[in-house]
Amino acid sequence: MTGFWPIFKRDLFALFVTPMAWALMVIFLLLEGLNFYWLTVHFANQVDLAVDHGPLQWFFGETVLFYLPLLMLPPALTMRSFAEERRAGTIESLLTAPVSTPGIVLAKWCASFVTYLVAWAPTVLYIVILRRAGEVDWRVVASSYLGVILIGASFLAIGVLMSAMSKSQFVAVLLSLAVTVGLFILGIGEFVFDRGLAHDICSHVSIWSQMADFSKGQIDSRYVVFHLSLIVLPLFICVRVVDSWRWG
Numbered sequence: 001m002t003g004f005w006p007i008f009k010r011d012l013f014a015l016f017v018t019p020m021a022w023a024l025m026v027i028f029l030l031l032e033g034l035n036f037y038w039l040t041v042h043f044a045n046q047v048d049l050a051v052d053h054g055p056l057q058w059f060f061g062e063t064v065l066f067y068l069p070l071l072m073l074p075p076a077l078t079m080r081s082f083a084e085e086r087r088a089g090t091i092e093s094l095l096t097a098p099v100s101t102p103g104i105v106l107a108k109w110c111a112s113f114v115t116y117l118v119a120w121a122p123t124v125l126y127i128v129i130l131r132r133a134g135e136v137d138w139r140v141v142a143s144s145y146l147g148v149i150l151i152g153a154s155f156l157a158i159g160v161l162m163s164a165m166s167k168s169q170f171v172a173v174l175l176s177l178a179v180t181v182g183l184f185i186l187g188i189g190e191f192v193f194d195r196g197l198a199h200d201i202c203s204h205v206s207i208w209s210q211m212a213d214f215s216k217g218q219i220d221s222r223y224v225v226f227h228l229s230l231i232v233l234p235l236f237i238c239v240r241v242v243d244s245w246r247w248g
Contacts (some may be wrong), residue, residue: 003099011111035065061211078159106238147214154230
């Protein structure tokens with residue numbers, strides 16, 4: 001893991017010193033703010049609410065305004081990771097520096113992951129506002145954010161890998177979107193297929209079902225393992241790809 005901290009700090013600084021990260025977070029918070037506004041309008045006059053279908057469940061996964069930034073933000077944050085290094089010609093100096101390949105890959109993923117967490121952090125204020133209007137189950141809040149973190153972390157790992165496979169940021173973001181949106185669409189298959197193997201596979205990868213469970217306080221270990229695998233595997237492949245540049 002040699003060289004992790006210098007590269008992590010450099011990439012994190014590069015994200016925030018340019019307008020890109022700020023613009024992404026502004027757009028993200030506008031969408032989530034609109035989602036929260038619709039939530040408050042919808043539930044303002046509701047008297048009887050189901051225990052498992054309240055404001056928290058609605059906010060974490062019942063509208064497209066939740067899934068749109070969840071799918072779009074990771075590819076946008078990771079598209080520069082390696083594609084920009086290769087385009088600018090700085091990848092050669094990085095690879096000849098006394099840093100390990102796992103350190104490079106993990107540092108770039110962690111920089112994007114921290115930025116992702118910073119983007120989501122202000123949404124905690126929405127939960128505080130809900131708390132002032134009524135009771136909030138903080139265990140449900142914790143499990144919901146766990147789902148957001150796991151899905152985001154796995155999508156960021158995919159994004160870093162796609163960036164390593166392209167010299168163009170535009171191509172990198174398209175490849176990342178193709179994979180993440182493809183996984184989302186595959187998950188929708190659980191509502192299409194009858195009970196069977198295809199239905200079980202789609203149900204297992206379904207982001208919709210995962211967030212539905214997380215937003216009810218249900219933490220399924222299968223989902224946790226799935227996303228941990230989806231973090232480790234792309235990052236491992238990315239290390240192999242970067243190693244091929246160093247020794248090729």
